[in-house]
Amino acid sequence: MGDLAPSPTSSIIDVVGPSHATHPELKSYTALPDSHSIRMLVLEPGSPIDPLRGRLEIVDINSAGSYEPVSYVWGTSKLVDKIYTRHGSDDGPLRLTASLKEALVRFRLPDQERRLWADQICINQSDVAERSQQVQFMKRIYENASHVLVWLGADGTSLAKPAFELIRDLNQLFQNELQRGEFYTEHTNRLGEQSRDKWKALDHLADCPWFTRGWIVQEIGTRASATLFWGDEEIDWTVLHTVCETLTAYHHLRTRLNIRTSEIKYVFRRFVEPDMTSHHANRVNFIYELQRARGLKFTDHRDRVYAWLGHYSKPWTFKSFAELLTADYEKTLAEVYIDVAKLALKAALKENINDGSGLIVLAAVQHMHLRPSEIPMEARLRDRLTDKDSLPSWVPDWRTYQSFILSEPINPHRAHGSTTPILAFEHNDRLLRISGIRIDEIELCSRPLAIKEFHLTDSSEATESTIEYIWRHMCGKNEFNLTGQYLSSDESCLFACMQTLSNGCVQIATREKMQYHSIPKSYWLEQEALYLAKALGQSDKIAPELHRMAEMARSVHMDEQWSRSANGASKNRVFAKTQKGFYVLGPKVAEPGDIVCVLFGGKLPFCLRPLGDQYLLVGECYVHGLMNGEAMDMMSRQELIEEAFDIV
Structure with missing residues (x-):
């Protein structure tokens, strides 16, 4: 060249x-x-x-x-x-x-x-x-x-050398089959004996501000080779990523010792098309990429969109966003974010999307606060329809982050059945009129669930665990057993509760590359029994049949994965119960009085908050018993009716 x-x-x-x-x-x-x-x-x-x-x-x-x-x-x-x-x-x-x-x-x-x-x-x-x-x-x-030159910064406290030496040692170890096997035994079967001291060097590396800088998704995300420089030390980018990617398999090690690798490996080749048979297939969706980047830092928050221009991802199939969006720093932040939301929804209409991904931009809405103010109703509605600097409730604010999207593109849930979105924009495109089915009203909400709520610890404190809190105060149960029936189904209330908290365990199926709908319910029950047995020990609150189920799972070397799935799904969300008895995993800002609905074209249900004759979009939610087109079947039997919702 x-x-x-x-x-x-x-x-x-x-x-x-x-x-x-x-x-x-x-x-x-x-x-x-x-x-x-x-x-x-x-x-x-x-x-x-x-x-x-x-x-x-x-x-x-x-x-x-x-x-x-x-x-x-x-x-x-x-x-x-x-x-x-x-x-x-x-x-x-x-x-x-x-x-x-x-x-x-x-x-x-x-x-x-x-x-x-x-x-x-x-x-x-x-x-x-x-x-x-x-x-x-x-x-x-x-x-x-x-070649790309990455500057992590000066190394005034001499942290770079031990960090890079640890990475090189691990890289060499993982390439030796015998040593890798020994490492697995030590850090899985004898995990409780491991010290965190040697891993602190990796912490110091992950603390470098460069790993959270927004524009690096483009700068380090291509196939170009790169070297990372930290003070006088340097390391090859591929070596660093390979080690972090290998450590992904050691979930319990990373959790117990708080080893942070996700920030490092996230940006690797983000602008290179992924293996479409893996969970990375999510990345072909532009909205998913904006969602994943919410934790990155930008000086100009319009760049949360512009940093992804040139990416291969598309609204759906007909054009890339790079062809439909251009950087325009004359536009306000609200105008940029509204443009993206409208473009994604219009693309879903144009493509007649029926795989449930058509409303992913609505699923990306994650409010920090959504309590209606005390000003009169008319003024609230007028402000939402005319204030050019504010975002309608149906437009994601990419500056805030609560949790990952439950409705990620490869998620197998199909609450919408095979329907496609029906929607229109009014009032200068600030009001979204969208069709769907009203299901029920939320009656009871848990406290917001924090990060690692379901993390297994060695603590023997006599405090009430999170699963006990949910089971007792939200589901109204004491003993963990399979006798209580969930609604009119043949499923137990316990199974419905555990599935709700873990988004149906879909992340386990994705990681294991299993066909979700071919997995028997007994497999998920075994996972849930394993967790309960580990979390509550020999407590008499657990029915003997669950103890037996857990022991059987251990005998075939099944690893407990439910906690990982539940920790990810429930973070910054609430467990709720509707008037009819549906179990809901909803947005942190959900509250009693919000309605649960299934919108045409959306793979998960949504929560809406009535505001006069109009609504605020509260966010997406998992509702057990509505995740496979059941609402559409009820509509076909005329048990439920289609309705248009005006969302401001």
Whole structure:
């Protein structure tokens, strides 16, 4: 590629530190000549104590030559040094943040130039039009790179060396079949004997702010090779990811010793199409990717959408979001988020989606608070329909995160049967009119369930466990047995309760690559019995038949996985019970009086909150007994009727 690069336009600069969100001295930038040009930084050689010097080149994105883009955290916005660009007699200083200065000093070669790309320098951050145009190239810039340079930051407390040594040792160990077997025995069968001390180095690595920086999904997410630099130490990105991916199989080890690997492995090749036979098939859905990125950090929250432009994921099948969305920093945050929600819903209509994924954008709604204010009803409705800076309740606020989406694309639930969405937009597209079936009203809600509520511990404290709290106060039961019947089904109340708390155990089936609907209920009962026996020990609250079931499961070496599934599904949600007796796993903000409905085209039911003649969308919910089209069957028998809900 280097031989094909055109003769670039250059300007000489002195680089003395990293950049800032805005560059006030705009005259230092030569305007880009067309819509397919980008800038490159050619960093001159020098020693660690020499001032940084280089030149900017303007090149065509289609023939940029060989270069290495820099991925880093901007850090503080404080401007610490200047960059001087010279165009004849027209000089203009630019400034950089400390973080990029450190990175450039580390990456500079002692005896030859190095051709780099860094957004702080190569994009005129003060030119909104240029930013909007250049952000479209981000994926291509990193994807076409000869190598990506990742700067994790300075290592003032010497944490990098032990962390990278641990990774290299584990990588070597996992490649040896005998040593890997010994590791499994020690960290599974003898888990209680393991010390957390040696794993603290991995904690320190996961604490690096780079792993939660939003734009890295593009910068490190392609097939381009990469090296991570932390102070004077460095490690290959593929080696680091391989070790973290291998540790995924050691769930109880990671849980017991609080080993954090998900933040590290999450961003690996996020912009490369996955194995469609694995749970990574979820990633072909653009909304799912926005959901997974909610925990990342962005300075400009519009970039929670724009960072995914160029991704292969699609609204459904007809076009990628990259073809339908463009970065526009003139739009407000609310306008950007509403655009995404409308686009996803309109795509579902256009494609006539009947696999349940058509309403995934509604499933992504996760409110932090949703209690109606004390102002008059008319004013509340008027504000929701006219306030351009607010989000309607049916639009996800990608800045907040509660839990993963229960309705993820590969989820096998089909509450909607085979129906497709029926919806329309009114009042300047701020009111969503959507059709479905009203099921029941919530009567009772648990306290919000926190992270690891169902984690198994060695504690022998006589406090009431979470499962006991749910079973006693929400289900009205004392002994854990299979005698109570759930509604008019042939299932026990205990089975319905445990399935509700774990989203039907679908995550277990996904991890084990099992066909969900071919799994007998007895398999899930064995999982649930294993958990109860471990959580409550020999308590006489557990019926003998459940103890026998757990012992039988242990005899065939079945691992207890229900707790992992329940911890994931129930985090920041509530267990609720409706007036008719349905068990519900609903949003944290759900409360008595909310209605449960099945919307056409949605694979899970939803909670709505009445607001006069209109509704607020509370969020998605698992409702045991309604997850396989039962509501549609009741409608066909005229036991339930179709209804249109106006959601504001």
